[in-house]
Amino acid sequence: MDDVDKAQQEVEHQISTSITNRKLEDEVKAARPPVTKCIECEEVIPIERQLIMPGCQRCVTCKERSELLNKRINHA
């Protein structure tokens, strides 16, 4: 095997390794929900909360505040 063949093999090995890494990254990303930030204070909503309340857009603090505001509006 000459140096050119060796270099070629090295390149092919690197390419296939990076493809495998990318696949793994995709799998890891697919396994966990995307990071969601609170639409009001931009605090990252914890994954636990997202699992309990899928599609929630506010953190606990802002959710409670908006519920309080809604109650006040409804009772006014």
Ligand SMILES: [Zn+2]
């Ligand atoms: Zn918030």
